[in-house]
Amino acid sequence: MRVAVIGQGYVGLTGAVALARHGHRVVGVEQDGERLSRLRAGEPAVYEPGLAEHLASVLRTGRLDFVGCLEEATAADPVDAVLLSVGTPPAPDGTANLSHVRQAVRQAALLEGSPLVVLKSTVPPGTSDALLAEHPHLRERYVYNPEFLNQGRALDDWQAPARTVVGTHAPAALARCRELYAWVSCPWVTTTPASAEMIKYASNAFLAAKISFANEVAGLCADGDLDIDDVILGVGLDPRIGPALLTPGTGFGDSCLPKDTVALAHWARERNIDTPLLDATIETNVRRPGLLVRTLLESAGGRLNGLHVAVLGLRYEPWSDDLRAAPSRAVIPLLHEHDAVVRVWDPAMTAEDLRRAAPRAVAHPSLASAVSGAHAVLVLTAWPELTGADWEELVPRMAEPRIVLDAKNCLPAPVLHRTPALYRSVGNRRPSRQ
Numbered sequence: 001m002r003v004a005v006i007g008q009g010y011v012g013l014t015g016a017v018a019l020a021r022h023g024h025r026v027v028g029v030e031q032d033g034e035r036l037s038r039l040r041a042g043e044p045a046v047y048e049p050g051l052a053e054h055l056a057s058v059l060r061t062g063r064l065d066f067v068g069c070l071e072e073a074t075a076a077d078p079v080d081a082v083l084l085s086v087g088t089p090p091a092p093d094g095t096a097n098l099s100h101v102r103q104a105v106r107q108a109a110l111l112e113g114s115p116l117v118v119l120k121s122t123v124p125p126g127t128s129d130a131l132l133a134e135h136p137h138l139r140e141r142y143v144y145n146p147e148f149l150n151q152g153r154a155l156d157d158w159q160a161p162a163r164t165v166v167g168t169h170a171p172a173a174l175a176r177c178r179e180l181y182a183w184v185s186c187p188w189v190t191t192t193p194a195s196a197e198m199i200k201y202a203s204n205a206f207l208a209a210k211i212s213f214a215n216e217v218a219g220l221c222a223d224g225d226l227d228i229d230d231v232i233l234g235v236g237l238d239p240r241i242g243p244a245l246l247t248p249g250t251g252f253g254d255s256c257l258p259k260d261t262v263a264l265a266h267w268a269r270e271r272n273i274d275t276p277l278l279d280a281t282i283e284t285n286v287r288r289p290g291l292l293v294r295t296l297l298e299s300a301g302g303r304l305n306g307l308h309v310a311v312l313g314l315r316y317e318p319w320s321d322d323l324r325a326a327p328s329r330a331v332i333p334l335l336h337e338h339d340a341v342v343r344v345w346d347p348a349m350t351a352e353d354l355r356r357a358a359p360r361a362v363a364h365p366s367l368a369s370a371v372s373g374a375h376a377v378l379v380l381t382a383w384p385e386l387t388g389a390d391w392e393e394l395v396p397r398m399a400e401p402r403i404v405l406d407a408k409n410c411l412p413a414p415v416l417h418r419t420p421a422l423y424r425s426v427g428n429r430r431p432s433r434q
């Protein structure tokens with residue numbers, strides 16, 4: 001099939017590469033000039049492990065191309081399908097901003113040749129039906145097909161998703177969608193567009209709840225003979241629960257869970273539906289940055305002013321360069337509010353990246369320089385460079401009171417307990433483990 005993919009971000013670019021790998025002729029449409037020129041130069045515009053290699057290999061086949069607008073994509077040759085993977089960022093009131101989706105659907109609705117229209121962006125339940133009311137001629141060839149990929153595993157998720165959800169009013173559109181994803185062998189859930197939209201939001205709400213729940217359990221395991229790692233391990237091994245995302249730490253900070261949980265809560269409130277579990281999930285997460293800074297404050301005897309605090313890792317996870325909702329963005333301003341002297345280091349970010357992300361902080365080029373002379377360090381990313389560092393050598397370089405707050409519970413606790421640092425984690429971690 002000839003396929004246009006509108007929006008070349010994390011979802012669209014990985015999707016375009018996956019579709020081209022499976023034999024479709026794909027044109028990626030990107031309106032952001034900088035992203036587009038990087039893509040045209042064969043450079044992935046977003047970071048995803050393996051993407052650079054896969055992009056290079058599909059570009060060699062000649063089956064993938066990039067253009068700046070849909071008209072250009074279809075000028076010479078009509079498309080059989082158009083995927084819409086544009087952003088749905090949070091509006092100031094927390095609702096989903098659907099302006100990019102509306103614009104992309106308007107563009108797709110003008111195409112000649114009746115292509116299949118596949119909306120992949122995450123949108124509130126009822127959005128597809130509202131769009132179809134505006135563009136009734138799309139009804140027989142429209143599907144809502146939410147994307148469930150994990151950043152860091154996006155290409156594998158495109159290759160072998162756990163499920164494919166398709167919401168449509170048109171059996172013919174479903175059949176064309178099966179052709180589009182012919183390589184996929186997972187279970188298909190076919191339903192109404194509104195239910196498919198709710199599946200995506202409910203899935204993200206559940207994942208977010210698992211993270212908030214793990215953080216609540218960590219609060220219960222704050223001291224004494226309790227060990228949060230053992231407790232989480234023991235809970236997660238129950239197959240009804242599972243270990244995935246049962247992770248105490250900085251809270252959810254990818255680009256989707258924060259915005260999608262808040263958008264769902266708004267959607268419910270507009271309908272006078274109570275969502276106490278969802279509200280608590282969000283509230284628990286919103287409190288995380290403040291709690292981490294409070295832990296630092298308490299460890300430092302109630303004052304951070306003038307203390308050098310080294311924030312180690314600005315990314316939410318090592319495998320994602322997506323800082324849109326990373327906890328570092330909330331934690332660093334709070335440290336400034338307490339008049340701490342903030343240092344930042346992240347092995348994947350240049351000095352310029354660090355300055356852009358944390359303009360008032362002092363960017364450090366190496367872990368050793370960030371830690372040397374710092375009164376406290378705050379670990380916000382589970383970088384292998386941190387988990388594998390020689391902490392017995394690093395901690396003595398710090399200045400008193402030498403606080404190490406491991407907000408990802410990723411450092412070797414027994415080693416840290418052996419150093420002169422005041423080692424704090426999210427929930428108690430025992431000095432020795434069996």
Ligand code: NAD
Pocket residue numbers: 006007008009010011012029030031032035068069085086087088100103104107120121122123147148149150151255256
């Ligand atoms: P993104 O912001 O990284 O990329 C969107 C791209 O679309 C941008 O580059 C933007 O310039 C481009 N764009 C917007 N309107 C356009 C238009 N009319 N023509 C051409 N280009 C246009 O977004 P993303 O992270 O890929 O997410 C896309 C959607 O998928 C969102 O709704 C998101 O919630 C959802 N989603 C994201 C993930 C994820 O891990 N990032 C996972 C599942 C679902």
